[in-house]
Amino acid sequence: MALNSTVKEMRLLSLTDAANRENWQACKVTYGAALLKLATERPEVVALDADLANSTQSSRIRDAKDESISRRFFDVGISEQDLVGTGAGLALAGKIPYVNSFGVFLSGRAWGQIRVSVCYPNLPVRFGGSYGGITVGPDGPTHFAISDIAILRSLPNMTLVSATDGAQVPKIIEATVDYPGPVYIRMGRVPLPVVTTAETPFETGRAYVYRKGGGELVLYTTGHSVYDTLEAAEILATEDGIDPWVVNVNTIKPLDVDTIATVAKQVKRGCVVEEHNIYGGLGGAVAEALAGSHPLPLGFIGIEDEFCESGEPMELLREYKLDAPGIVERVRGYLSK
Amino acid sequence: MALNSTVKEMRLLSLTDAANRENWQACKVTYGAALLKLATERPEVVALDADLANSTQSSRIRDAKDESISRRFFDVGISEQDLVGTGAGLALAGKIPYVNSFGVFLSGRAWGQIRVSVCYPNLPVRFGGSYGGITVGPDGPTHFAISDIAILRSLPNMTLVSATDGAQVPKIIEATVDYPGPVYIRMGRVPLPVVTTAETPFETGRAYVYRKGGGELVLYTTGHSVYDTLEAAEILATEDGIDPWVVNVNTIKPLDVDTIATVAKQVKRGCVVEEHNIYGGLGGAVAEALAGSHPLPLGFIGIEDEFCESGEPMELLREYKLDAPGIVERVRGYLSK
Amino acid sequence: MKTKAFPYPAVKYDDAALEKLARRLRCDTLCMIHQASSGHPGGSLSSVEILSTLYYQYLRHDPANPERTDRDRFVLSKGHACPILYAILAEQGYFPEEELCHLRRVGGLLQGHPSLHIPGIDASTGSLGQGLSLANGVALAAKLDGSDLHTWCLLGDGELQEGQVWEAAMTSAHYKLDNVTAIVDRNGLQIDGKTEKVMALEPLAEKWLSFGFHVIECDGHSFSDLRRAYDEALATKGKPSCIIANTHKGHGVSFMTDQAGWHGKSPSVEQLQAAVTEICGDKKIESSCMKTVLGEVKGGGR
């Protein structure tokens, strides 16, 4: 397989532009807008929430002026099990339900329902998994979604997409609306740097080379860690003379083993960077894929199997060394081992 | 690290004896007996169930003649969330609760409760996760526990032990009763071959070399796949001249990276064999560990990300190629790639 | 909205016909479970009249077009009782009766618990407590579409201990889903014993009432009383209905009746023969499933 792209081909925003806070976006904002657009175009689209409509922005459907749209919103109250089941029932009757809550509750309080009511019958339920990772922030450990990738990845029929940034969300929505089977879209909470542009490709099931590098190192990453990883790569290139590849594993399941392995073959080592437990998440997926195709020494840069603590999102990224300087430090540590 | 053992040192039953159906044991039988013994010795031990006491054999506590024991049994009815929460409450008050149900419901219908009510506060709740894998049999896909390892492994503070066979269960119970924090014990449903003896060592957190081999291949396995893997290793040794190592990853979390890596260094390749989805389970754990220490090409022998179908336990092991002949076939396929 | 007539409900099924059918379905159920060497006779037998009344006299459906979008829906939330449902679906022609003999077998169509890929099955179930939410979802979609389809959901009484049922009950009531009817198979038993001993449900009618349902109690083994209940449920507007159908687990087979031990146990050859004799009495009933299984049994097979 030929490597699919370079940064330029990827048509990303420059890191300087990405760093500019004026360009930052929260996934929920673009998600809500995309959902409303979709509902306008597609009468079979419905939205559900469990008392978090303002946070997930499924409120855009609820509050639509057009009653033929707003009537397609259903709040089930604080009951994630019923949320998922009701969504599944709507899918059984031919609707395309968008089921919304915080990632930790959506995946974790209704896992048994996602398994039997949705994945086993392979229903086209779409999960809006907002509030992924630790950038959930001050609400703290009970609200961090740092095992969601691990627990959803093990479900047959599940497709798991990770939004790179706010700008990419509408693209994901569009690309997955007719996907045959369940799709979970993992999104961050707060406004975060945007790296993708209207031209950046997104296809379900693909990983993308966001940065071509030299023969030393590849950094596999996903979601809103993509920006910090790209930043870290620049620092490593400038300060350490290491020129890392950066691969955005945009879809975590099914995994684009081809791209992941093809890049692995170019380098001596890799690191996986994710706002998720180092056990079972993207790190696990990449480790499995490479062990099966092209074994590569890997370092795991994520949450080190702990619940973490409350804090401001950016503060937490710093504390848990998932911002660019933290990633650089951890990559250096890994390389010096 | 020196390799801890050989088969002989492991004091295993001979495979001929193990194959003898008269020696087969169901985990639940030994579990029930061990639980009763423990409750007799330790007044702080209590048992809970969610309407499956006869199946999990927590009924041994319920039906104890001694009222000072039987009063320490609580059936909460068919409600796994409340089951886990009530167990956590008992732990908060100083008890050592044994919380029982089928693995798929215990881990999957109460994951959010295990996370926040048990793992976050790090309470000494013990989960009797019976009915692991597909040997659950005719009840079918809804009842197969083939993602339990994946979803529990991603929980901080969780200790995850996999019972090799019925004979080992009492040893695990004894070794973990005072473990500081939650422990999940994964067990099979039906009578299955026994390979461990009273002398076979078990220590929480250790993996064991059950078969020393040559320089070609290691088979990492766990739970009741250990027997079939040992059988498969013999066949491969005899018929193919490959002399595989077999490592019983008796505790899946925390993982004995030392033993796993030390053996990896002796061989060219490895396979992971488990009655679990190939994504996120033992395969994921071993792949992560080796990528971080000694990258080794790995094949993944498990359930290939499907829900499977109903059948008799032994029939299913054959169908999904997890019995010895199936494992041999898949290892050969892997080696010929 | 309706275009083509449905073959079911069918007028030809009067009480006499239903009664005969129920005997046959009971026998099929037990033959299947015997043949499978596993399965759930108790909760299947307690639901025979509930389901046969529903599938032959009420549910608008079409075995030749299992996917018709205007059909009524049935969700077997107590999925372990699927043998009786499979027996009905086979009898109505959703799939060959031959399949009944391969229940729970590798390569067979009929899984241990209902799966959406089986023709005639409207939802995957088996993990208890999930069905009413599914029924609500279908009902909400029907309301959006202006369809008058009705969704029925059968729950076990022990199953009501699952919190999701009460989440769903709130939802049915909140959205005034008068196109949803929950039926509770009130057989008084769950696996570990009497519901009132394991985890009491009474006062059960009050629970459903307080969750906003119109509650109807009936004799779950009487066709006429079930019809009264179903009619009342269909006639009730502005809120969902819950029918508490009083039944006996293992009904129809004396040695299984009200015995918790027969929840999930397969009858032996002798037990099967005794049961069939008791069920059929002097009536000669022979389904193809019975022929196969009892034939094998007589021929000393298996």
Added chain:
Amino acid sequence: MKTKAFPYPAVKYDDAALEKLARRLRCDTLCMIHQASSGHPGGSLSSVEILSTLYYQYLRHDPANPERTDRDRFVLSKGHACPILYAILAEQGYFPEEELCHLRRVGGLLQGHPSLHIPGIDASTGSLGQGLSLANGVALAAKLDGSDLHTWCLLGDGELQEGQVWEAAMTSAHYKLDNVTAIVDRNGLQIDGKTEKVMALEPLAEKWLSFGFHVIECDGHSFSDLRRAYDEALATKGKPSCIIANTHKGHGVSFMTDQAGWHGKSPSVEQLQAAVTEICGDKKIESSCMKTVLGEVKGGGR
């Protein structure tokens, strides 16, 4: 079973003392949330009287020995209301008041939701619906041990939509846990709006009654009415009690009262100052937390 006397409940807290305390706790709560720039004022303020009556006049506990096994327990199932609980625990000496100023901050003791590792906190919560099960577990242990400790659990009204609450309610009743009291903060609001509009809970008393509880309604902002309710709950034997405490979300601050928008929003400097002025009136109240936060504010800090 009791050996040493507990410092709390303490006779010195009469209604006048409590009233003053409640003002201070309200101010502390708002200062904390302002300082944290996030948190949940609405549901904290609605619980002030419920919790201060409980922690100063009823709960047998000992700040000097947070782990005493014979203490009563309190589970804040609606974990997001922890600011008011933290304020109480700090005032009673479980940890330095200084910690209140670091709520939700990296390196601080006080997490966004209650965590067992915080002195005085009896259970980790924040994922709604889990608390009553925990309370039941403690109560079952107490019964086994012959201890007369009592467990109290505070739930949000929106939280009652979680099915686990009803699973737990069945368990409380089934095991006749008269040493459990559930208190519902009936403020009528959840995040998305009025409970009756989002997912109706009424008739709420009937729900708890039908689940086997002794039900008591009271004014959740009246110390004397709360005492009547608590006394009745403690006096009720053979079954658990549920107190439906009618409250107002954001009570005590006019612009927050009954406003869903103040569920999870931090007040600005101006809003904080207005709220404190309204709460304190002409009474001079200055906790160390208020001093720090309001001092900073006045000093033009942050």
